[in-house]
Amino acid sequence: MSIETVDTLVVGAGQAGVAMSEHLGKQGVSHIVLERNRIAENWRTARWDSLVANGPAWHDRFPGMTFSDVGDDAFAPKERVADYFVDYAKHISAPIRCGVEVKAVKRNSEGPRFRVETSDGIYKANNIVAATGPFQVPVFPAIVPQTEGVEQIHSHAYRNPGQLREGAVLVVGAGSSGTQIADELLRSGRRVYLSVGPHHRPPRRYRGKDFVWWLGVLGIWDLKVPAPNTEHVTIAVSGADGGKTVDFRQLAERGMTLLGMAKSYINGTLQFADDLKDNITLGDRNYLDLLDQADEYARKHGLDLPEEPSARDLSKDPACVSDPILSLNLKKNGVTSIIWATGYSFDFKWLHLDAFDAKGRPVHERGVSRVPGLFFLGLPWLSRRASSFIWGVWHDAAYLAEQIADREEPEQRIRLR
Incomplete structure (x- = not known):
């Protein structure tokens, strides 16, 4: 040897x-x-x-x-x-x-x-x-038994809509991966359910600058430790289709059904936490806070950047947020596939x-x-x-x-x- x-x-x-x-x-x-x-x-x-x-x-x-x-x-x-x-x-x-x-x-x-x-x-x-x-190592929560006949894969193994069985798809996890995969599935004509947990939701661009530029000049990239209670908060951002701000309300308006965090599975039915509204609000707060910081930075440094007041306009909550679904019978709702966009260990x-x-x-x-x-x-x-x-x-x-x-x-x- x-x-x-x-x-x-x-x-x-x-x-x-x-x-x-x-x-x-x-x-x-x-x-x-x-x-x-x-x-x-x-x-x-x-x-x-x-x-x-x-x-x-x-x-x-x-x-x-x-x-x-x-x-x-x-x-x-x-x-x-x-x-x-x-x-x-x-x-x-x-x-x-x-x-x-x-x-x-x-x-x-x-x-x-x-x-x-x-x-x-x-x-x-x-x-x-x-x-x-x-x-x-992909984290694959053992919530739905493999014996239930529903195809289950981690986002690590997802390639395109064509690899999945015919039928509706549940995507669990609304960070960058889960959100982009759910959006792609919706565009392909699938009925899509998206389980949304706590997340940060920065603007893709604001006042002519990409959010990564703002995170740089604001010193956010250089933060040494995460803010309290945000250690496991994902970031919902996308470069798809030329880059766009993730907007869960718009996804719902296009036909996607938003759900809270997946909790348990009993007799063919998935149970979800009653936290969807809170999670959407957390994302909004992060989004608006970054706009506030960007505006203050531009004012303080005299930057000649175009103002963008419409960026603060938020759509009305869709029905799935104002009246959340707390349980979902997979078979009755035609769900044949689950994609776990639940991170790695x-x-x-x-x-x-x-x-x-x-x-x-x-x-x-x-x-x-x-x-x-x-x-x-x-x-x-x-x-x-x-x-x-x-x-x-x-x-x-x-x-x-x-x-x-x-x-x-x-x-x-x-x-x-």
Whole structure:
């Protein structure tokens, strides 16, 4: 069995791994990036067919390279995003090895800190960067038994309306993924039910600027911790159809039935919490608050941006919000498919190290773990709100590369061999 020694081993070649490679290279740290599939694989095979980036091309990229064929204010298709990271890896000559699965990382008894068991042999490294991102294991709530005869998939496995059985569809979860999938299904002619939980609902554009620009100048991307009671609040935003503000009332006006959060399943009937109105109100409050902050910023800094008073006009609540449905018999209402857009959990079982809390979450400070030489990158709120996004992960990688480089003198670093 082959054994290779390297100073720093990066696990994962998505946006986090590519960013980490760039900054390690700038710091002169020898490293290898291992990827079990292809570069940015999740963008290609773990997303639905019509997905585009949720941020405009000027924002959803790294500083060192623009999209050559996507306008600055346009939203890049998912395959183009994947190609961007492949091109970027070539641009920086990243030492990425694809098709290599990391099976276990353990403490090394002597020499470099870690012994890494992979499908391509053994590696020894002083530093490990876990750059596998936030979308690791789909969360699939065990509410409706699989024996009930209703097709159930996670949004991770959804591709297009044609893959689903004929009939109505229930989408559970109204973040970016659930909302866009429900909208696509509605446009395809399906009858759609959408279970809406607590969410933030920013304007796509306001006063001529995309919401990602406003989050930047207002310092919201740089928030260090989420506001109280918002740790599990999703964001409802879309780059589809050229980018538009998500409006649940308009979705209902077009024929979608909105529901509260799914609670339980009894004798063929799903029960929903009586919280739909509160959840819609929370989204409205977040939306209007961002408009207020943007107006104040424009006033304070004397920005010559067109005013947009109509942005504050909210439609009347549809019947499904004012008189919510609290139970839904799936068979009687023709529901043949359920899509669970309910997020992801971590999977670090390959890290055989004391780096996690009782719930399996990494214990770290800005990505620096409590295990010397182990680092995390690409996780939500790693250092700020932007950490799991393309722009944010690039900056977090710069910080971690500095930490790795500063911890060892150049003559102590392991050279590739």
